[in-house]
Amino acid sequence: MMTTRLIKLTAWVILAAIIFVTVSPIGLRPHTITSVNADRALAYVVAAAAFVLAYPRHWKRVALLLMAGAMGFELLQFLSPTRHAHLTDAAVKAAGAAGGVIVGWTINQFRALQPA
Numbered sequence: 001m002m003t004t005r006l007i008k009l010t011a012w013v014i015l016a017a018i019i020f021v022t023v024s025p026i027g028l029r030p031h032t033i034t035s036v037n038a039d040r041a042l043a044y045v046v047a048a049a050a051f052v053l054a055y056p057r058h059w060k061r062v063a064l065l066l067m068a069g070a071m072g073f074e075l076l077q078f079l080s081p082t083r084h085a086h087l088t089d090a091a092v093k094a095a096g097a098a099g100g101v102i103v104g105w106t107i108n109q110f111r112a113l114q115p116a
Helices: 002-023 036-054 056-079 087-113
Strands: none
Touching: 002 036, 002 056, 036 056, 036 087, 056 087
């Protein structure tokens, strides 16, 4: 029970961080040693996997919402004068979300095979 709450909280915190990084001024975006596209994809892989682990019966809904959310969050960049929205960025994020759903779903399948 506590583990489920922690996973849910983690998923929502990751999503909040993604939204903040996506719409905040460019100067507040964290800089890493990987490429920007790798950062985008990895963030969505982790978020999607966390949401699928938190809400295992709703993995299809998670996939749809995060992939659509990637487009929506990208469009929110039009609100910031220092940011710019690109379809390719949204596609990278959506692909990361799809990959994360697969990772989370696979983990859930293995967890279901474990004896109680």
